[in-house]
Amino acid sequence: MNAFFGLIHHDLRLAARQGGDIGLVLGFFVLAVILFPFGVGPEPELLRRIAAGIIWVAALLAAVLSLDRLFAGDHADGGLDLIALSAMPLELAVLAKGAAHWLTTGLPLVVVSPVLALFVDLDPRALPVLVLGLLLGTPAMSLIGAIAAALSLGARRPGVLMTLIILPLYLPPLIFGTAAVEASLSAEGARAHLLLLAALSLAALPLAPFAAAAALRQALD
């Protein structure tokens, strides 16, 4: 467990020292959302209808943007060798890196999302469901993202390849996240969608580390 928490601590400290990384991701998220009112025109009706979709899509793209730093740095500087030789299985190391990634990317996105909801005129009654949905869905985004980040190591254009792998995999959280917001404003209620989001994250928790660790072993070769 020493190794597991040591790795999380190390990644958090690195992120704190290089604050620009978190800033870039948040900056992208904010700008991407703010572009929409300009693009679709200042009609509150239209904007309000697509508000949840805008925020979810922008959050997904911001998360994709941050994934390249998950393993690429360690792969390039040899740190990945030491992680592979550590006292914990590689699967656990992936989980530690995924947790650190969520704390430095997913959580900040969740925190700023209520402010962005104002820009796109989201119905205030739906705000708690939007935030809760992001809170439940972003761990799955970090974990599934770890698979794509590991698979694209060593590719000539890792960023492009990773985006192509990851965006289809992000469809389920996107669908249930936006559907939850929609449902919260109707008689249906958001409960079922939120539970499905939680299920996605819980399923990714044990499965994604195995897939990502297998890809990392290939990259070490």
Place this chain on the structure above:
Amino acid sequence: MRPFPEATELVGENLACRRGERLVFERLDCRLPAGGALVLTGPNGSGKSSLLRLLATLLVPASGRLLWDGAPITQDPARYRGVLHYVGHLDGVKPALTPREMLGFWAALRGVRRPAIDAALAAFGLDRVADWPCRWLSAGQRRRLALARLAAAPAPVWLLDEPGAALDDDGEARLEAAIATHCAAGGSVAVATHQPIAITDATTLALDAFATPTGDPLTV
């Protein structure tokens, strides 16, 4: 230095290594007894780094097997990883962190609770720069930091890939002293190097003897 209780023999039997489409070497036997030293020599591309990565379990041999303490390492890879230190030609040093923080992190990865960080920094002459960000360090100082891993958390098997690269005379002397103390305590070391390195009673393994001509069709 206390002798290593778990020190024993590392044996490679009939090893073959494949990188992509190329067979780098085959039919290679090697033996690294407790307290012994193995110097790997050979021209560029003869597979020195590959053999070290293979011994470190970072590469899977195309054929053959590795034995630690008489048992194949595949039986208990976690235990085997715990007894080895691998220093590759990449240092794994993060520019934003300090040498002290890097050594603390590397020791934590090995599950070591009380690493001898100050002693390790002193052993490789890094005490003065211990709290600088690593981006201020020169290539030689980064190399010293990577080697300081060896002293911060003891392990009986050292696998060193060109450890003398970028080191000055003082650095090389410190490295040789560290290796001598390590072997005297019953530890073993395998070094791939082009530079002459002073290790008493070292066995030399010339890798070109096992090399296959480039582009050889795979037979493994």
